[in-house]
Amino acid sequence: MAIQLSSGGQRSTTLLLLLLLLLLLFSTSSAITELEQAQIDLFQQYLRINTAHPSPDYAAATSFLSSQGHSIGLRSQTFFFSPNKPLLLLSWPGSDPSLPSILLNSHIDSVPVEPSKWSHPPFAAHRDPHGRIFARGSQDDKCLAVQYLEALRALKASGFSPLRSIHVSFVPDEEIGGADGAARFAESDEFKELNVGFVLDEGQASPTDEFRVFYADRLPWSLIVKAVGSPGHGSRLYDGAALENLMECVEAIARFRDNQFDLVKEGLRASSEVISVNTIYMKAGIPSPTGFVMNMQPSEGEVGYDVRVPPTVDIGFLRTRLDEEWAPVTRNMTYELFPRGPKLRDNGGRPLATATDESNPWWSVFEKAVIASGGKLSKPEILASTTDARFMRQWGIPALGFSPMTNTPILLHEHNEHLKDTVFLKGIKVYEHIISALSSFPANSS
Numbered sequence: 121m122a123i124q125l126s127s128g129g130q131r132s133t134t135l136l137l138l139l140l141l142l143l144l145l146f147s148t149s150s151a152i153t154e155l156e157q158a159q160i161d162l163f164q165q166y167l168r169i170n171t172a173h174p175s176p177d178y179a180a181a182t183s184f185l186s187s188q189g190h191s192i193g194l195r196s197q198t199f200f201f202s203p204n205k206p207l208l209l210l211s212w213p214g215s216d217p218s219l220p221s222i223l224l225n226s227h228i229d230s231v232p233v234e235p236s237k238w239s240h241p242p243f244a245a246h247r248d249p250h251g252r253i254f255a256r257g258s259q260d261d262k263c264l265a266v267q268y269l270e271a272l273r274a275l276k277a278s279g280f281s282p283l284r285s286i287h288v289s290f291v292p293d294e295e296i297g298g299a300d301g302a303a304r305f306a307e308s309d310e311f312k313e314l315n316v317g318f319v320l321d322e323g324q325a326s327p328t329d330e331f332r333v334f335y336a337d338r339l340p341w342s343l344i345v346k347a348v349g350s351p352g353h354g355s356r357l358y359d360g361a362a363l364e365n366l367m368e369c370v371e372a373i374a375r376f377r378d379n380q381f382d383l384v385k386e387g388l389r390a391s392s393e394v395i396s397v398n399t400i401y402m403k404a405g406i407p408s409p410t411g412f413v414m415n416m417q418p419s420e421g422e423v424g425y426d427v428r429v430p431p432t433v434d435i436g437f438l439r440t441r442l443d444e445e446w447a448p449v450t451r452n453m454t455y456e457l458f459p460r461g462p463k464l465r466d467n468g469g470r471p472l473a474t475a476t477d478e479s480n481p482w483w484s485v486f487e488k489a490v491i492a493s494g495g496k497l498s499k500p501e502i503l504a505s506t507t508d509a510r511f512m513r514q515w516g517i518p519a520l521g522f523s524p525m526t527n528t529p530i531l532l533h534e535h536n537e538h539l540k541d542t543v544f545l546k547g548i549k550v551y552e553h554i555i556s557a558l559s560s561f562p563a564n565s566s
């Protein structure tokens with residue numbers, strides 16, 4: 121269809137141009153300020169320090185972070201709980217240092233990259249025309265480190281003075297289990313001296329406009345089942361063969377896995393609320409120079425599982441099923457079921473989970489602060505994987521997982537991990553509210 125420009129059409133073209141101009145004006149008025157530009161620069165600088173495994177540059181990262189701490193006027197301490205793995209602690213003493221303090225945690229290290237799979241080099245922190253900053257660690261979790269620091273810098277500049285001491289920890293080793301990082305820190309005398317009352321640690325991006333918050337981690341356990349039995353010729357049908365018994369166990373566990381998975385598929389439970397059991401290895405057979413001896417039924421076999429358990433679950437029921445149905449001694453089977461890290465209960469015997477109701481006064485302060493910042497919180501969740509928060513929860517210290525990223529795809533550990541500049545900047549504001557509220561939380565409340 122041809123378009124004839126009548127005078128009316130010209131008027132609407134002029135109107136359209138005016139509208140565009142207004143839009144342009146509007147977008148420039150919400151443009152990034154000088155301060156915000158400096159905050160983005162800082163984020164990019166931190167992202168350009170390669171702290172990905174297998175050889176994270178901890179020295180460069182801690183020197184960068186401590187110089188930032190220094191410029192804000194924070195106290196700085198570096199601990200070496202393990203050689204070559206520094207843990208940096210920055211502190212802002214409160215006016216009443218006898219009160220339990222708050223701890224803001226993030227990890228320095230990140231997971232490895234396959235640079236060829238990235239659209240921008242993973243340590244260049246390239247910012248594209250949409251404001252997306254591409255780098256390993258941009259979501260997990262270097263954004264937090266810079267957001268904490270910039271929130272503290274802003275609070276300092278505003279003349280704020282905290283009642284409770286504020287500590288910021290930058291820990292190594294999280295992505296490889298935390299044994300030499302947060303685990304050592306949490307059991308150290310230095311940690312006890314901090315008298316930590318509440319911890320904020322990493323969470324996860326939210327694809328919606330509601331922030332996500334995590335009150336527990338699903339914890340990793342290992343299950344190893346072994347079966348023994350009479351060996352026999354490959355042609356014989358007989359009872360008591362080790363692998364026959366092992367296969368029955370494998371099938372029973374597979375059915376249990378299906379049932380748990382069905383709860384997720386049917387939308388009855390979140391994947392972090394069920395027990396996941398995934399097969400990791402199977403070990404059996406009699407090796408021969410060309411593979412396996414094919415006419416022998418072996419006298420032993422073994423299978424290993426990765427089991428993830430929500431701390432709200434009683435692991436005792438798994439043991440009962442193993443004892444009675446899956447791997448009974450009466451069928452020549454034995455098993456080991458053990459945690460790889462903290463157990464499901466804290467040192468006081470309570471589930472390794474932080475209350476998200478009135479029973480936890482910190483929760484209310486946190487929730488109100490997020491709302492005051494103009495944010496919305498979705499229903500608190502259990503994290504399907506693990507974070508360093510579990511090591512603090514072990515001491516009965518309430519800890520929430522929170523990464524203020526709304527309308528953001530979940531890209532942790534993925535190629536092209538990125539975070540939008542405006543989302544990053546908004547996070548600083550959110551932390552200003554949260555940190556000032558938590559550190560002003562009066563005595564006798566906790």
Ligand SMILES: *[C@@H]1O[C@H](CO)[C@@H](O)[C@H](O)[C@H]1NC(C)=O
Binds near residue numbers: 348361365
């Ligand atoms: C247990 O193993 C023994 C030999 O080691 C075998 O004779 C017996 O049948 C096995 N029992 C069962 C229930 O499989």
Ligand SMILES: [Zn+2]
Binds near residue numbers: 227260294322
């Ligand atoms: Zn992380």
